[in-house]
Amino acid sequence: MSSGGRGGKRRAPPPPAPSGAAAKRAHPNPGTPQPPPPAAAAAPGAEEEDMMDEDVFLDESILAEDEAALLMIQRDEALASRLARWKRPALPADLATGCSRTVAFQQLEIDYVIGESHKELLPNSSGPAAILRIFGVTREGHSICCQVHGFEPYFYIGCPSGMGPDDISRFHQTLEGRMKESNRSSNVPRFVKRVELVQKQTIMHYQTQQSQPFLKIVVALPTMVASCRGILERGITIEGLGSKSFLTYESNILFALRFMIDCNIVGGNWIGVPAGKYRKAARVMSYCQLELDCLYSDLVSHAAEGEYSKMAPFRILSFDIECAGRKGHFPEPTHDPVIQIANLVTHQGEGQPFVRNVMTLKSCSPIVGVDVMSFDTERDILLAWRDLIREVDPDIIIGYNICKFDLPYLIERAEVLKITEFPLLGRIRNGRVRVRDTTFSSRQYGVRESKDVTIEGRVQFDLLQAMQRDYKLSSYSLNSVSAHFLGEQKEDVHHSIISDLQNGNSETRRRLAVYCLKDAYLPQRLLDKLMYIYNYVEMARVTGVPISFLLSRGQSIKVLSQLLRKAKQKNLVIPNIKGQGSGQDTFEGATVLEARAGFYEKPIATLDFASLYPSIMMAYNLCYCTLVPPEDARKLNLPPESLNKTPSGEIFVKPELQKGILPEILEELLAARKRAKADLKEAKDPLERAVLDGRQLALKISANSVYGFTGATVGQLPCLEISSSVTSYGRQMIEHTKKLVEDKFTTVGGYEHNAEVIYGDTDSVMVQFGASTIEDAMKLGREAADYISGTFTKPIKLEFEKVYFPYLLISKKRYAGLYWTNPEKFDKMDAKGIETVRRDNCLLVKNLVTECLHKILVDRDIPGAVQYVKNTISDLLMNRVDLSLLVITKGLTKTGEDYAVKAAHVELAERMRKRDPATAPTVGDRVPYVIIKAAKGAKAYEKSEDPIYVLDNNIPIDPQYYLENQISKPLLRIFEPILKNASKELLHGSHTRSVSISTPSNSGIMKFAKKQLTCLGCKAVISGASQTLCSHCKGREAELYCKTVANVSDLEVLFGRLWTQCQECQGSLHQDVLCTSRDCPIFYRRRKAQKDMAEARLQLDRWDF
């Protein structure tokens, strides 16, 4: 189901595309006095994250076994048996009864719950404790819930010097007292379980001694970490030591992640529980087939290698709901019923779903290959869906915008209908689904409001969220996403039709069901096509975070997870210094060499630094633990030969003294990537290849996000000394490269031409060597890369990758060229920063720019490009442009009153509401509009109009607007480096002289106008109604008839092609096309063809005298 623009169920608008592009690094202007910090410049990891544990207490009033069973029995037995067909395979006998077999499973989700300590496993403990629950699937497809006991939450503080064992126990008591005070409502017998003296080292700054005493404070429940940290940070009075406030270490780590780190578990890996080390749960709490209790120390975590790199056959449910909205309103759970739910369940790794069904309100005609289940009441549908979830037991739930729309809608609807037993969708018997409003804010992804629906034990994967995170698209509607990735248009049914279809008969409801099923299938196909499961599981494995974090959290948690793991190995602890986020600490960003704009008709070689920022961090050993602050530098008296002073003036020790852990993490990531790439070459099996490719991609992204993590001033562990050093080295290298190239490749140096660096950007340098063939440019490029690489500290390496020829450099970050990696044939046309995809541009701009670039670069036909522009402008002025090319689309995010400034699309939505509230766009829809000719002095926002309305009423569009506000800027940008007087030539030439404007059929004056027939040849008014031509044109009948009939014939061609295409998309020949997808490029043309056809036939009929 796409978002916006349609839908009987419509969604809240997808938020605008992330404003800071998913750029890898900071690129402020060179020499700008106060460039933004990398955080502001879209560095990954620069996001605010609330890392808070939330204790969930096990509900003791567990539904009795028989009560739960009753829930099923009340329900239709036929339905129950229908659903039971899709159960998981039965457990083998020995697993079902005994504990004699080692159990291995792939875990997908880890959470914890507060319950009584396990008496058998932990005989010495009592009272409430955190029990971790690991949900997973075995190789045979059995679902498992493994309850892990004995793992306790803890954190560290530095031990004040001179503290003896007695002091520690006193400190313990004081802390316990303070905890009791601030947690009065809690009935835990002991808050602080233990305080231990341990030898650790802080990660911050280079230290000469190996370790220092730290206090490890173990608390009873995970939430107490935060409250205990608060007490210690604010200060605590200790007998004999006075009042003291403490810096805490590792006190902001989510409990589940803490557990994973300590047990060496990474997201999505395989876990083994050895035979005899586990108990079958005495009281079954979950709907999983197998429920175990064990100690955390008995778990075996398997590295993702060999057998354990494979995927278990997860069950993936893809679903979509339809609601019958009221005319003119966004569907609200308080009013609008859920009328259909389509479900598809697929085993991971299989091409076809094994369950396809649709649940409908009221009867529905059968559909081939689909189980149609019809119900009389909404209550029955909702409960049937709940039962389906329970019987099918999906591990992953996917859909399009399910997190913000479908799931909350279902739950809120059930609340409205008072179906209290509905939200039992999780795997825990009495666990109700919880809905919370959350705000996710990230520098990279922007602020997102969303609903957090917790379904215990099942991973939710919303394809819309994934798309918004991973791809920069002009539109995120399901239609345009599937057009983009699957290459097909999706049928779109207007919401006003949805209610009509529902209120029709079983045939019309079948029609709706087919549509709903398609919407449920598309997310699954996107998931498969984009290898999401493989890529995300690999990302979880590489970075060590649970899979659910990947969608719901930003980048920094991934780096933090790796940092914590590495630190643990090195006996280092990480202080909890939250960034202040003031934005005051800024430093200079990356360098962009001045672009020498122009059209280059000689090959331009591009020299790229491979993984520049990670390489710099490795080459110069930049890390938290190698940084020497200025005051320490004097104190420690370190030998200068073992120090590096970075261009930004920071001091870091060399690896001989202390190897940094960031460089180590990076080395491991890059080495692992190399291995994965080598394995990928060897691998034959497509599934194995998918895993490896996902892995190498995850490794690359992870390596690149480390730099951003250090520069995130609002992040978990900012260290601007590191990030500013990285960029300063980067700048130095670009300058260095430019100098070396221009010094060495000269005629004086024995080369044929003087090389010239025409542009340089963050990690690449464009060089014109002067060679005229691509082959020579490639040879020189390779030579330069090798020569310059030799002058850098390893592993920094300059690589020659490609040649641009020809190359159109417009300004910095804006260029286009043909991309060559071998001299025989160019790979593609590469364009950067030239707006071909911006969504507030109409399609005409995109087509024009693309076509011009093609003509200039590929055909090398500049006059042709100029002519093309002139023809297009002339067509625009003569009103010959297809209307769909002129449509501009904007999302309506709030109602008119809430907008401070009047905006075209908002005003239009208001006007449309006055015309017809049923079809007017509502909040969440995308509003397509065109700019029409209006009275002189009309404001821009008054000139917007609905394209359909424009078509129906022959309203003239405003070609000047399109010329000046849409196409002129992008065009001039392209042509200015090529053409003298580009503006005069292109925008003011003779081709702009003829203008044709259609006469609106609805304007006031037209009501008084009398229609008169005119001669088809010369437009002279003719009196006789039966005549076609005036007496003057009589002799030209044949010629004029030819023209009229040619017009009809062209329209017929178009009509046929458009309407049969829509039949094709819809996938049926015998049913009418209902689609009203305004995202589809042919929607307006189709409508127009229909209208024009009728008119053209009338014209033709005039000849039948």
Added chain:
Amino acid sequence: MPVPMPMERKQASYSNLDERYGIQGEKYQGQQYSHIYFTRLHHMRNLLHALVPSWKPQLPVTTVLGLEEGKDCIIVGTLYKHMKLKPSILDEYSKERSAIPLVKPHNFMHPDDHLVLEDESGRVTLAGAIPPAAFVTGVVVALHGKETSAGNFLVEDVLEAGLPPQTALSCADEDKYVVFVSGLSVGSGTFNPLQFQLLIDHITGHLGDENEQTIASNIVRVVVAGNSVHIAPRFVNGQTVASKDQSRIAEPIKELDIMLTQLVASLPVDIMPGCQDPANFSLPQQPLHRCLFSGASTYNTFSSCSNPHQFELDSVQFLGTSGQNIDDLYKYSDAKDKLEFMERTLRWRHLAPTAPNSLGCYPYTDKDPFLIESCPHAYFVGNQDKYETRLLEGPEKQKVRLICIPRFSESGIAVMLNLRNLECSTLSFSTSFDA
């Protein structure tokens, strides 16, 4: 020197049966193409159901929805062919222009193409004994087979409606000829006025010896099957035409009119529109407007007909098109020659099954005029690459003369059919010395 006896041209009774192809009363009112498929399926299903008892009486007939896995049955529905290479209007909007221009194949077939059968209840993918290459979208057939575990329908046997019934031919004892000519392309580079003049002179009896003139006097009618003129596209693409060029648009039409006037002065002529003529594009193409032929249209022997064109001459039933239906089959399916395509359309009982899918067609709401209800005795298509003919015999003793008429401007060949015995021969004209 004896004065030759004046020869009398033979006559044949003619009735025009084009009424079903007229669209005067029809209007574009937002109707879609689903109706035409629906009507077609409805009509054909009745026919096929009647045939099933004699084909496979033991098998149950069901719908796509009623299929049960592994159970032998018969289903009737419209075929739809999934084609990878089929051009789509959406391609115009594809994100990236490919650097290498696509090679335009004469034919859009691909090994991955597959067939789907659709009825009102749904679709099922077909496998087994039904070669995708021999079928096209829009054909209605009955299939015997069973549903596989993968949800496909494994076809064992295909039932087509077969040749429609035919009216009996009354025996004639004298030779009467009909001449077919197509692709004159007056105004194009390949048009040779002299060649056409030779044809006219031959037909009107101004050429050859007495023997030839006798044969010419037996010609009772001329059928011009499409693409008679060629108008440069730049004149009619909607752009403004300079006034000096205005008159040039109609020049080829005037030339054609002069030539046709010579013909209609001596015998009846049927002229059909083709895809390049000044007529509408969608099938059925409506008759060329009389205002185009200011000379010829004054004769009552001139009749401007629709495409497809159906008529009866001395009880011989004729059916023909200007070639679009067969050309489209050639793009979307395979056969050993064009005659086989023609034969298929008769067996499918549908003149243009690919309409509206890939062949433009008027969106009828209540009928499908291209259904062939009775078997013609002569079935011709114009504008083909070469002359081909065959006498097709049906299981119920139907006899159909199939004719591919070559483009005259390229081949110089017109086709002559004898009404007495449905024998076919060519008239070939060459103006070069070495031929």
